Amino acid sequence: xxxxxxxxxxxxxxxxxxxxxxxxxxxxxxxxxxxxxxxxxxxxxxxxxxxxxxxxxxxxxxxxxxxxxxxxxxxxxxxxxxxxxxxxxxxxxxxxxxxxxxxxxxxxxxxxxxxxxxxxxxxxxxxxxxxxxxxxxxxxxxxxxxxxxxxxxxxxxxxxxxxxxxxxxxxxxxxxxxxxx
Amino acid sequence: xxxxxxxxxxxxxxxxxxxxxxxxxxxxxxxxxxxxxxxxxxxxxxxxxxxxxxxxxxxxxxxxxxxxxxxxxxxxxxxxxxxxxxxxxxxxxxxxxxxxxxxxxxxxxxxxxxxxxxxxxxxxxxxxxxxxxxxxxxxxxxxxxxxxxxxxxxxxxxxxxxxxxxxxxxxxxxxxxxxxxxxxxxxxxxxxxxxxxxxxxxxxxxxxxxxxxxxxxxxxxxxxxxxxxxxxxxxxxxxxxxxxxxxxxxxxxxxxxxxxxxxxxxxxxxxxxxxxxxxxxxxxxxxxxxxxxxxxxxxxxxxxxxxxxxxxxxxxxxxxxxxxxxxxxxxxxxxxxxxxxxxxxxxxxxxxxxxxxxx
Numbered sequence: 001x002x003x004x005x006x007x008x009x010x011x012x013x014x015x016x017x018x019x020x021x022x023x024x025x026x027x028x029x030x031x032x033x034x035x036x037x038x039x040x041x042x043x044x045x046x047x048x049x050x051x052x053x054x055x056x057x058x059x060x061x062x063x064x065x066x067x068x069x070x071x072x073x074x075x076x077x078x079x080x081x082x083x084x085x086x087x088x089x090x091x092x093x094x095x096x097x098x099x100x101x102x103x104x105x106x107x108x109x110x111x112x113x114x115x116x117x118x119x120x121x122x123x124x125x126x127x128x129x130x131x132x133x134x135x136x137x138x139x140x141x142x143x144x145x146x147x148x149x150x151x152x153x154x155x156x157x158x159x160x161x162x163x164x165x166x167x168x169x170x171x172x173x174x175x176x177x178x179x180x181x
Numbered sequence: 182x183x184x185x186x187x188x189x190x191x192x193x194x195x196x197x198x199x200x201x202x203x204x205x206x207x208x209x210x211x212x213x214x215x216x217x218x219x220x221x222x223x224x225x226x227x228x229x230x231x232x233x234x235x236x237x238x239x240x241x242x243x244x245x246x247x248x249x250x251x252x253x254x255x256x257x258x259x260x261x262x263x264x265x266x267x268x269x270x271x272x273x274x275x276x277x278x279x280x281x282x283x284x285x286x287x288x289x290x291x292x293x294x295x296x297x298x299x300x301x302x303x304x305x306x307x308x309x310x311x312x313x314x315x316x317x318x319x320x321x322x323x324x325x326x327x328x329x330x331x332x333x334x335x336x337x338x339x340x341x342x343x344x345x346x347x348x349x350x351x352x353x354x355x356x357x358x359x360x361x362x363x364x365x366x367x368x369x370x371x372x373x374x375x376x377x378x379x380x381x382x383x384x385x386x387x388x389x390x391x392x393x394x395x396x397x398x399x400x401x402x403x404x405x406x407x408x409x410x411x412x413x414x415x416x417x418x419x420x421x422x423x424x425x426x427x428x429x430x431x432x433x434x435x436x437x438x439x440x441x442x443x444x445x446x447x448x449x450x451x452x453x454x455x456x457x458x459x460x461x462x463x464x465x466x467x468x469x470x471x472x473x474x475x476x477x478x479x480x481x482x483x484x485x486x487x488x489x490x491x492x493x494x495x496x497x498x499x500x501x502x503x504x505x506x507x508x509x510x511x512x513x514x515x516x517x518x519x520x521x522x523x524x525x526x527x528x529x530x531x532x533x534x535x536x537x538x539x540x
Contacts, residue, residue, distance in 0.1 A: 083222045095304075098222040099339035099347045102354075109344075109351075113412060116351055118386055120413020123345025125356040126326070128333045135342050 003029035080104035141170060187257065187291060188269045188509060191501035193312075195296035196493065201315020205483040206431050208363040208403070208496055211274075212321040213310040214329055215348045215357035217339040223349040224284065224302045232286040232302050239301045242335040243290045248297065254290035265514075268505030274312070279304055297328070304349045305357075307332070316427065318360060318420045325358075326416075345412065355412030360420050362427050363392065365495070367402040367480045368437035369430070375404075378430065386410045387426055392499070401472035401499055406430070442484060453481030461532045465518075466525035471502050475528075490535045498528060 003011045009029035077087040082100030090096060090105060102109065113121040127136045144167050151160035196209075217223055221235050240256055247253060259267065259280060267281035275295060280287045280303045290299040300308040309328055313321050339347040346357040353359075369375040379389055388409040391399040406427060408419045441449055456477035460466075466474075479495035481487040500506060502524045508515050511523060 083226060085226065093225070094351070095225045095349045096223060096347070096351070097226040099217065099219055099341075102341055102344055102347055113344075113351060113354070117355070117410045117412040120355075120410065122343055122413060123341075123355045124413060125345060125358075125415040125419075126329075128338055128340050129330055130333055131337055132340060132342075 001027055003027060003032050005029070005032035078104050078108070137170070141167065144170070187255075187273075187275065187295070188262075188266050191273070191506060192493065192497045193273060193275075193295035195294040195312060196314065196496060198294075198314050200492070201313060201317055203431055204315035204492070206364055206366070206434050207316035207427070208314075208365055210313045210315065210317045210321050211310055211359075211361045211363070212318075212325040213308060213359045213361075214325055215305040215346065215353045215359075216307040216309070216329070216332070216336075217347055217349070218306050219337045219339045221306065223304075224306060225304060225349050227285075227302075229285060232284075235306055236286040236288055236301055239307060239336070240288060240290065242332070243299055243301075245335075246331060248292045252293050254292055254297070254299065257289050257291065259284055259287040259289075265505055265508050268503075269509050272500050272503040272505045276300060277303060277308070305353070307336075316362065316431070318362065318424050318427075321360070322416060322420050352409075353411050356414075356416050356419065358411060358416050358419065359407050360423050361405050361407030362423065364404050364406060364427070364430060364434075365402055365476065365479060366404055366430070366434050367476050368441055369434050370402050371441065372437050374433065374437060378433065382406065382426060385422065385426060387423060400469070401476040401495065403472075403476070403499070438480075438484065449484070450486055453477050453484070453486050457481060457487060460528050462529070463525045465521045466502075466528060467521050468502065468504070468524065471524055471528065472499060475499060490532075494531070494535065498531060501531070502527060 001011045001014075003009050004027050006029060009031065011027035012030050013026070013028045013033045015026050079086050080097060080101040081104065083097035085097035085101055085104075087105055087108065090101065096102065096105075110121045127139070129136075144163060148160055148163045148167065151157075151163060201207075201210075218235065218238070221227065221231055221238075224232060224235065227235070243254055244256070245253075257270070259276075262270070267276070270276045270289070271278055271281050273295070275291060275298050276289050277300065280289065280300050284302050287300070287302045290301070291297070296312045298310050298312075300310075309325065309332070311321060311324050311328065313324075341347055345355040348354045348357055366375060369378065382389055386409050388407055390405045390407070392401075392403045392405060406423070408423055410419070414422075456474040460471075460474050460478060475495050475498050478487060478490070479492060482490055482492050482494070504515070504520055507520050507523050507527070510527070511519075515523065
């Protein structure tokens, strides 16, 4: 299909526009679309970071009723002690400055991460072997306790008892490990 | 000048390995891990001094790693390369555009077969990628985990119990893992089924891109499918989900190929051999046409219509006919029309070569 604007190039963009209830079919080539200022849905005219900073800014704008008070007032926004990055700069660039930024902006992160990761905000993947030793055992314990609860609920008492003993054993091991260290 | 080979050979040695599972449709599998060190600011906002210290620290540790047969990694500093040489490394997928264009004290450590590439001072301190032929997600994850465990013995990662591996960009935090599979899907494109499949893929938290990653257009019916989400799911689950979807797409592509061959064999043969003839004879070849024709020929090889030519021809010529490579061969900057002529002659030469070794 040819572009309805220039009638020379192949149309690459097909969409239906609805303005004030009126429907209009559009078939444009890339160039005419750009000239007409049509935003191509899903196209990369925006980088992921620009999109992301859009998400990050929503909260800021709505937080102060859209008034520009940032420059005149003493900034109340969080600042990372590790690298000096302000939340504002983070929101603008979509990048953290260092590992400590995650702590500095902690209170604001859950909604952002949920938006980016389909509702998830908590890591449940790999844990570093050398430095994450305790976290690993703790997470394993959590998982075991969860299993135990569901076994009890389902009245699978034999299996539940086995799990309980295993958890006790692990707890004992953990405590003796702490004493050694 | 051993480093020269990284930019003079279009096809990485690992691509000459055994084709791997499902290689009629899946060209390669890639796993990438993003990691940062606890004690330094992330590269994006880091000072020159910090970036230099990070490079020294990481490169020193990685220099002691030993790959298969005891070989070590070779280090390529971005500052030692010309713009075009860096472009070549990007075209070979050995480094990212970011490392080539925007890093300070950026470097890459490469295994001799180029299947392992560790970028230093990219957006994150460390980006490790490993590449495999064909469809090998779980093998890829195994290998990446080993490489990661080895590294973690030496380097203390920025890790948080709640957020996982901390990265410069919130889109990578958690596992820091991007698993991707490069697929050749000509039949799904021809039968217009792909447009129906793509929205479903997006809904599953996966993303489809062209061969040069984020923002690149699909060329030659090649599509890169990878996980979008890095937080909230384990590495194994992410890989399993991707595995499931890719398996489905492979099945659909095979069915579409069979259906096309049954219903329109002559048209298929015509398409394949027409492209074959054009590649063997043309004198001017634009990049877009080249990738389309190469896709047809590759399909012809996979359908057993064209015999005696290696299936690698698509991967190889796709890379070899990119502008960076063409200019590297010419040893000078080329205008667009000059590139089109050189591209045509390069493809003809390569086809001739196949004929000699094939017969």
